[in-house]
Amino acid sequence: MEILKIGITGTVGAGKTTFVRSISEIDVVNTDRVASDETALMKATTTVAFDFGRLTLNSGQILHLYGTPGQFRFNFMWDILMPKVHGYVFLVDTSRPQDFRASRRLLNYMKQKTQSPLIVGLTHADSHKAWKSEDIALTLGLSNFVTKPPIIEVNATNSHSVAQCLILLVEQLIQQGINVV
Amino acid sequence: MTISGFLESFSFPELLRLIDLGSKSGRLILQVRSAENKPQLMGLYHIWFQEGRLVTVINRSHYQSLITQIENRGWLSPFVSRRIANSRLPDIPLGSYLEEKKLITQQQLNYLFQTQIAQVYQLFEVPVGCFLFHEISPQSDLDKKKRIPWLEMTGKSIRAAEISLNALRLQKNWDILAEQLPESSYALTKLVKQPYFKLIPLEWQVWELADGQMPLKTIAGEINQPVLNVQKAALSLIMAGLVDEMPIVYSTSATKYKSDRPNLSLVHVSPKNSTITTTAENQPSNQEDRLKVSFLKTVIDFLRSKFG
Ligand SMILES: Nc1nc2c(ncn2[C@@H]2O[C@H](COP(=O)(O)OP(=O)(O)OP(=O)(O)O)[C@@H](O)[C@H]2O)c(=O)[nH]1
Ligand SMILES: [Mg+2]
Numbered sequence: 463m464e465i466l467k468i469g470i471t472g473t474v475g476a477g478k479t480t481f482v483r484s485i486s487e488i489d490v491v492n493t494d495r496v497a498s499d500e501t502a503l504m505k506a507t508t509t510v511a512f513d514f515g516r517l518t519l520n521s522g523q524i525l526h527l528y529g530t531p532g533q534f535r536f537n538f539m540w541d542i543l544m545p546k547v548h549g550y551v552f553l554v555d556t557s558r559p560q561d562f563r564a565s566r567r568l569l570n571y572m573k574q575k576t577q578s579p580l581i582v583g584l585t586h587a588d589s590h591k592a593w594k595s596e597d598i599a600l601t602l603g604l605s606n607f608v609t610k611p612p613i614i615e616v617n618a619t620n621s622h623s624v625a626q627c628l629i630l631l632v633e634q635l636i637q638q639g640i641n642v643v
Numbered sequence: 644m645t646i647s648g649f650l651e652s653f654s655f656p657e658l659l660r661l662i663d664l665g666s667k668s669g670r671l672i673l674q675v676r677s678a679e680n681k682p683q684l685m686g687l688y689h690i691w692f693q694e695g696r697l698v699t700v701i702n703r704s705h706y707q708s709l710i711t712q713i714e715n716r717g718w719l720s721p722f723v724s725r726r727i728a729n730s731r732l733p734d735i736p737l738g739s740y741l742e743e744k745k746l747i748t749q750q751q752l753n754y755l756f757q758t759q760i761a762q763v764y765q766l767f768e769v770p771v772g773c774f775l776f777h778e779i780s781p782q783s784d785l786d787k788k789k790r791i792p793w794l795e796m797t798g799k800s801i802r803a804a805e806i807s808l809n810a811l812r813l814q815k816n817w818d819i820l821a822e823q824l825p826e827s828s829y830a831l832t833k834l835v836k837q838p839y840f841k842l843i844p845l846e847w848q849v850w851e852l853a854d855g856q857m858p859l860k861t862i863a864g865e866i867n868q869p870v871l872n873v874q875k876a877a878l879s880l881i882m883a884g885l886v887d888e889m890p891i892v893y894s895t896s897a898t899k900y901k902s903d904r905p906n907l908s909l910v911h912v913s914p915k916n917s918t919i920t921t922t923a924e925n926q927p928s929n930q931e932d933r934l935k936v937s938f939l940k941t942v943i944d945f946l947r948s949k950f951g
Contacts, residue, residue, distance in 0.1 A: 560652035570889040600665045625950030643933040
């Protein structure tokens, strides 16, 4: 069985759950309600605190999507999920400059946790408050990466757009040859 | 090309960091609508940048032209200053022009420039306001470039990031800035190999312990400083673009990954601004976790056909 594991991460409300839901063939295992209750979550060990989505290509090939929690208090999930993914999409809500610093912080964290290729997906790019991608790239410090991650606008509510984003990530995997034999 | 927003959601030091990192040119218009116990700060400011460096500050609400300021200090006679004001000067900063004509000294220009940026230092205490940055790209038409306020410029400049560094050092009132301090549980990671600004001793100590692992509170213990001071120094270094903050997660799994995965520590040095990047020890590098290119190509085809 060949499984491509892709992480979907970003700060709170960036569109991770929406992204996974838009493309998954199964109903996304939704942990949003659980995740709002810290105590309940702390009791559950490693099972529930992420959005799990799946796409079956055929009997031997599958794509798994893992949407991480955005809230820092669930950060142990990042540690569990991120080292396992082959690549990840880092979502940023372009209309919320108040979250950019937190995005950068999270990205710094992810960069240390995993060396897998990433791309940056800009959500809410249709908003009149949306920032331009060059400015977001600067604000997020993307030039500090060994390989500057590609940036793409993505409408997390639209399956075509989500697929384009995933295609770009898979192309990066091939190009960078990381996690690839 | 504009960026607009509110200082409440994108702070002034962040804005300067962006202008510095992007080596941006243009005019930053800042409207201060409330300044709590400093009502004199309220008003409209035009702050001009050239390639990431601040070149002049114009207080539109209490406007006094540079030439008037010079005249008021008795550095130019009213006769000369009127003649200058009425003549067509070349497109160079007024300060440089006067200096060329031996009408003003370097020292006087420095003084004038310091007076301009002192206003900017005060803006760090402003909690609410809105900003609009009109970028003038190098490719911009001459028309836009003509609007550069040569008559308000001393010819001196300072990197946008250095303004933050200076302002944060001078800061006495931390009420507004407190919420921007990195948490004491965060670590710092270096963004450059060597600081390109002169640091004060505390900043140096923090810089040297910025290893991507050690939380600020531990750094404080190491160097025998109150945590708050270390957080302040860290904020200065962050906004100066020298380091960045990073949360640390203490998980049981973290130690496990360290032990059973290759510990790659890649260092990348980009020639332009001597950026370094250290990366990560983890990736699903176990042989059985690696993917075949043919599989990845199938995924792409699948996504194209199903959602194209
Ligand atoms: N217009 C627009 N709305 C979007 C886009 N992406 C997400 N949304 C909306 O943004 C909201 C937040 O999205 P979520 O998917 O819940 O965000 P999340 O990242 O999972 O948030 P947390 O799990 O709390 O960290 C939802 O109402 C989405 O419908 C987009 O690209 N465009
Ligand atoms: Mg979610």
